[in-house]
Amino acid sequence: MNYDKTMERIANCYYNLGLERARLRDLSGAAELLKKSLQFDKYQKDARNLLGLIFFECGETADALVQWVISMNLLPDNNMADYYLGEIQRKPAIIRICSDNVKRYNRALDYAQNNNEDLAIMQLNQVIQDSPNYIKAHILLALLYMKREDWIKAGRSLYKVLKIDRNNPKALVLMDEVKQNTGRKEVEQSKLKNVFSHRKMMDDDVLVPQEVKQISPWMVIINILVGLILALFTFNLLVLPAKTKVLNAGKNQELIAYTEKLDSANRQYSDLKEQYSQLEERYEQATQQIQQYQNANESFMGQYQALNQINMAYEKDDFVLAAQLFTGLDASQIVDENLLGQYQSIKHIMESSVYQSLADKATEAWNGGDQEQAAELYLLSVTLHEEPENMFLLARLYQSMGRTDDANSLFDKIIGSYPDSPYAEKSRQARGY
Amino acid sequence: MINYEEEIKRFKPSLDVDQIEDAIVKVDLTDMNDIMTKLIEDAIKQKKDAQK
Numbered sequence: 017m018n019y020d021k022t023m024e025r026i027a028n029c030y031y032n033l034g035l036e037r038a039r040l041r042d043l044s045g046a047a048e049l050l051k052k053s054l055q056f057d058k059y060q061k062d063a064r065n066l067l068g069l070i071f072f073e074c075g076e077t078a079d080a081l082v083q084w085v086i087s088m089n090l091l092p093d094n095n096m097a098d099y100y101l102g103e104i105q106r107k108p109a110i111i112r113i114c115s116d117n118v119k120r121y122n123r124a125l126d127y128a129q130n131n132n133e134d135l136a137i138m139q140l141n142q143v144i145q146d147s148p149n150y151i152k153a154h155i156l157l158a159l160l161y162m163k164r165e166d167w168i169k170a171g172r173s174l175y176k177v178l179k180i181d182r183n184n185p186k187a188l189v190l191m192d193e194v195k196q197n198t199g200r201k202e203v204e205q206s207k208l209k210n211v212f213s214h215r216k217m218m219d220d221d222v223l224v225p226q227e228v229k230q231i232s233p234w235m236v237i238i239n240i241l242v243g244l245i246l247a248l249f250t251f252n253l254l255v256l257p258a259k260t261k262v263l264n265a266g267k268n269q270e271l272i273a274y275t276e277k278l279d280s281a282n283r284q285y286s287d288l289k290e291q292y293s294q295l296e297e298r299y300e301q302a303t304q305q306i307q308q309y310q311n312a313n314e315s316f317m318g319q320y321q322a323l324n325q326i327n328m329a330y331e332k333d334d335f336v337l338a339a340q341l342f343t344g345l346d347a348s349q350i351v352d353e354n355l356l357g358q359y360q361s362i363k364h365i366m367e368s369s370v371y372q373s374l375a376d377k378a379t380e381a382w383n384g385g386d387q388e389q390a391a392e393l394y395l396l397s398v399t400l401h402e403e404p405e406n407m408f409l410l411a412r413l414y415q416s417m418g419r420t421d422d423a424n425s426l427f428d429k430i431i432g433s434y435p436d437s438p439y440a441e442k443s444r445q446a447r448g449y
Numbered sequence: 450m451i452n453y454e455e456e457i458k459r460f461k462p463s464l465d466v467d468q469i470e471d472a473i474v475k476v477d478l479t480d481m482n483d484i485m486t487k488l489i490e491d492a493i494k495q496k497k498d499a500q501k
Contacts, residue, residue, distance in 0.1 A: 019482075019485050020482055020485075023480070023481050023482050023485070026481075054480065055480055055481060056480060056481045056482075057480055057481075057482065058478050058479075058480040058482075058483075076463060076464065077466065078463070078464035078465055078466050078468065078469055078472070079463075079464055079472075081466070081469050082464070082469055082472050082473055082476065085469070085473055086473060086476060086478070090478075111466055114466060115465060115466040115467065118463045118464070118465045118466065119465060121462075121463050122462040122463060122465070125460055125462055128457050128460075129457055129458055129460075152460070152463060156457070156460055159453055159456055159457055160453075160457070162451070162453060163453040163454075163457075189451070190451070193451055
């Protein structure tokens with residue numbers, strides 16, 4: 017008997033059964049049959065590739081890769097495993113995510129086995145978020161929830177498992193436990209009883225249509241209330257969000273318009289503020305200029321009057337007043353050219369003749385015994401023109417008046433400023449040098 | 450009644466992608482064909498030994 021052909025047929029049979037189960041989404045059953053197929057014929061590449069696909073579907077990517085790599089090594093020609101591996105290699109992110117998830121699952125398992133359930137649940141939730149088909153993670157999570165008697169969450173996890181793998185034995189057992197604890201089992205059993213129960217109809221049995229059944233007034237009220245609640249719920253769920261969205265969009269547009277207006281007003285305000293500060297600056301400058309002009313004008317008028325008075329006094333031969341006015345005048349303040357010319361001519365007169373007249377008058381006053389008057393006149397004369405003789409006379413006068421300090425300073429000035437003058441020697445003698 | 454502790458302890462870590470190479474090496478690829486061949490070879494050998 018050609019036993020290898022027989023093995024091949026048996027393997028094919030198992031593969032076909034496995035394929036059938038896989039089509040019905042009984043992945044666990046299919047995997048078992050495919051493994052059996054491979055036990056009879058390891059070269060049954062379809063069985064191995066399908067087993068890999070089932071592993072991949074269940075979130076066991078590494079196991080899937082193992083099967084496909086073996087498949088490719090055993091039968092490299094015309095093998096679908098090549099396509100699967102190519103697809104996986106084309107998207108390296110899949111491998112990275114799977115690897116991360118496996119690591120997290122293993123860590124969660126470690127936590128769970130060491131009574132660290134909170135961390136385990138946290139990790140498993142993350143794993144399931146990234147790999148929703150990871151059956152082992154779902155079942156472990158369900159077990160942890162069941163341990164905490166959180167039957168609803170456990171039931172959800174198991175429901176997901178059974179959606180992926182319809183006949184997963186562990187999930188079925190756990191789901192049974194969950195249903196028992198939530199009371200679902202009794203409900204389902206009674207439903208099944210109603211569906212499959214058969215009672216022989218008697219002659220006097222009447223089939224009452226569902227619509228004609230008597231409904232109690234309380235049921236009517238309850239139905240109306242339920243209807244109202246459903247209507248409200250539907251309104252909140254379907255109509256209200258749309259209206260709110262429209263209203264929000266309108267408000268947003270309004271807000272944008274207001275913001276734009278506000279921006280424009282702000283810009284105008286800053287422009288006006290800038291203009292205002294420019295105008296204020298100009299106003300300050302203009303005020304300063306006016307003040308300067310006023311000052312200059314007042315100064316001009318004052319200088320003009322002073323020069324006029326000096327002229328008038330001089331013409332009246334009142335040299336003393338003329339000299340007093342002249343010495344009181346600040347020449348550096350005269351900027352006007354006409355006034356400056358007038359000042360220069362008065363100055364020339366003062367320095368050429370008036371000072372001497374004053375000195376003569378001072379000498380007369382001194383000779384007349386009026387030392388105060390003499391000192392005043394000498395001082396005016398010296399102020400107009402520094403003549404060493406007059407300075408010496410004034411110093412002597414000061415000496416005789418007892419104003420030694422004033423006298424000494426004048427002597428020193430003559431010695432310092434006019435060293436070649438005969439009065440310098442006299443001054444030295446007076447100072448006792 | 451399910452013993453959750455026991456059930457959780459029965460879980461085994463998943464195979465990581467980094468461990469694929471080791472896993473491939475460790476996979477036992479012996480099928481019925483190999484076993485049958487080995488049995489037949491042993492039987493032939495025993496027969497030969499007996500004839501001697």
